[in-house]
Amino acid sequence: MKILSTKQLREADQFTIDNKPIASISLMERASTSCTEWIEKMFSKNHSFSIFCGIGNNGGDGLAIARVLSQKRFRVRVFIIGEIAKATNDFQINYNRIPRHKFEIQKIQKPSDFPRLIENELIIDAIYGSGLNKPVEGLQKDVIQKINEQLNKVISIDIPSGLFGEDNSENDLETIIQADYTLTFQQPKLSFLLSDFGQKAGNWHIMDIGLSEDFIEKAETKFQLLTQEIIQNKIRSREKFSHKGTYGQALIIAGSLGKMGASVLSTKAALRSGAGLVTAFVPKCGYEIIQITNPEAMSELSSEENFLAGDLSWENYSAIGIGPGIIKEIKTMQLIEHLFQNYSGPLVLDADALNIISEYDSLFAKIPENSILTPHPKEFDRLFGKSISAFARLNMQIEQAKKLKCYIILKGTYTSICDPDGMLYFNNTGNSGMAKGGSGDVLTGLLTGLLAQGYSTKDACHIGVWIHGLAGDFATQKKNQITMTAMDLIESLTDAFDKTKSDFPPPYPNG
Numbered sequence: 004m005k006i007l008s009t010k011q012l013r014e015a016d017q018f019t020i021d022n023k024p025i026a027s028i029s030l031m032e033r034a035s036t037s038c039t040e041w042i043e044k045m046f047s048k049n050h051s052f053s054i055f056c057g058i059g060n061n062g063g064d065g066l067a068i069a070r071v072l073s074q075k076r077f078r079v080r081v082f083i084i085g086e087i088a089k090a091t092n093d094f095q096i097n098y099n100r101i102p103r104h105k106f107e108i109q110k111i112q113k114p115s116d117f118p119r120l121i122e123n124e125l126i127i128d129a130i131y132g133s134g135l136n137k138p139v140e141g142l143q144k145d146v147i148q149k150i151n152e153q154l155n156k157v158i159s160i161d162i163p164s165g166l167f168g169e170d171n172s173e174n175d176l177e178t179i180i181q182a183d184y185t186l187t188f189q190q191p192k193l194s195f196l197l198s199d200f201g202q203k204a205g206n207w208h209i210m211d212i213g214l215s216e217d218f219i220e221k222a223e224t225k226f227q228l229l230t231q232e233i234i235q236n237k238i239r240s241r242e243k244f245s246h247k248g249t250y251g252q253a254l255i256i257a258g259s260l261g262k263m264g265a266s267v268l269s270t271k272a273a274l275r276s277g278a279g280l281v282t283a284f285v286p287k288c289g290y291e292i293i294q295i296t297n298p299e300a301m302s303e304l305s306s307e308e309n310f311l312a313g314d315l316s317w318e319n320y321s322a323i324g325i326g327p328g329i330i331k332e333i334k335t336m337q338l339i340e341h342l343f344q345n346y347s348g349p350l351v352l353d354a355d356a357l358n359i360i361s362e363y364d365s366l367f368a369k370i371p372e373n374s375i376l377t378p379h380p381k382e383f384d385r386l387f388g389k390s391i392s393a394f395a396r397l398n399m400q401i402e403q404a405k406k407l408k409c410y411i412i413l414k415g416t417y418t419s420i421c422d423p424d425g426m427l428y429f430n431n432t433g434n435s436g437m438a439k440g441g442s443g444d445v446l447t448g449l450l451t452g453l454l455a456q457g458y459s460t461k462d463a464c465h466i467g468v469w470i471h472g473l474a475g476d477f478a479t480q481k482k483n484q485i486t487m488t489a490m491d492l493i494e495s496l497t498d499a500f501d502k503t504k505s506d507f508p509p510p511y512p513n514g
Contacts, residue, residue, distance in 0.1 A: 065129025251321030265328025276452025324451030326356030433472025441489025
């Protein structure tokens with residue numbers, strides 16, 4: 004799914020109006036109908052609504068929603084911030100459509116006009132839309148801050164008032180509505196996906212309002228949202244006459260004294276990915292641990308007792324993942340350097356492998372093309388320098404992926420995957436229960452196992468990140484976000500693959 008800029012979405016609106024053809028007021032009516040249908044499914048008539056409207060088209064959406072909710076016998080109050088005489092034409096039309104005897108309309112002219120809200124009252128925020136480009140000031144700022152002080156749930160229409168659609172680096176968190184739900188029109192906004200301001204959108208839902216599919220298809224953007232349809236078309240079924248050699252051999256280089264759990268987790272994930280053979284390269288102190296916990300895997304031993312070092316023959320491996328649980332020893336750095344110089348296949352670089360690279364310019368320059376780098380934000384900053392905002396970090400991710408000719412997976416709530424062409428894909432599976440040690444180790448093993456099977460680097464990134472997040476979603480159903488662990492992720496990989504790839508053949512197809 005494409006993520007369009009606010010400018011492109013305005014152009015899509017106008018293109019739809021000009022070519023459907025449909026009047027802008029009719030498009031607004033369509034949007035309000037979609038929103039009220041969602042609200043009706045979510046909330047009973049025990050709830051009432053206070054709708055706060057600005058005098059732009061977003062306020063016009065709010066007025067239309069108020070009218071339709073009233074027709075559906077919900078209790079509604081409307082509060083208008085601004086001079087109606089200066090309102091947009093579509094606002095005026097919707098204002099004149101309101102049956103005056105049906106519900107209360109008040110004007111907020113000063114902060115003390117803010118209403119008292121009852122316990123079951125829901126707030127609908129329709130003050131500002133996505134066209135805003137400077138922080139909110141004056142009375143509107145006061146109203147936004149008053150809304151944020153309330154304990155009532157807040158539903159924002161299209162975008163939380165005060166939030167910019169893309170770059171919020173010069174915005175002020177205190178002048179933005181904190182929504183519990185955002186009903187956004189047609190496509191998600193980029194700012195919803197970024198870590199510094201995205202929480203303002205709460206749980207967001209896309210309302211299809213029928214904007215021109217032709218316009219959206221032709222619109223150029225470097226940002227996309229992964230969908231299940233994209234992923235399930237990439238996952239291959241197993242061939243009947245295949246064997247373990249068909250699905251490649253993965254090597255996991257991980258672990259050190261006190262951190263062998265990282266090796267255990269990444270090796271298990273590689274085994275669960277479908278790879279034909281998996282080998283774990285571990286320090287001598289980890290030999291029994293890896294053999295007992297992963298009997299299906301083979302093992303190679305480091306020349307050192309407690310950390311990774313030594314020479315290894317790389318040519319037998321279809322893909323290699325390195326980094327989980329290793330430590331920053333000079334001999335480990337030399338191992339990575341030797342790997343870079345002598346291995347021509349795809350690499351997955353994670354954790355301390357990335358931290359070691361960040362400390363040696365000579366290593367940074369030798370990162371093999373087409374490798375996958377999987378930093379979390381702090382590791383990313385160590386590699387490429389600190390960014391002033393999540394939006395700036397996103398642009399840095401694009402710049403560095405193109406420069407290194409590598410894939411960079413920036414882990415987070417909406418993990419972003421940037422390819423060497425500068426296309427960036429957001430993932431929307433997963434949850435905060437995965438914010439625990441070991442989750443990244445699972446991803447490293449999963450990615451390495453997929454690469455070993457011959458998936459393209461791009462497809463391995465997309466499948467791996469999607470399945471990893473979806474496994475986290477299944478794990479929360481079996482446990483919960485507090486108690487789930489990285490091992491629960493691994494145990495849920497089967498559910499994630501089954502859910503994503505719906506055409507898996509049944510067992511005993513000839514029986």
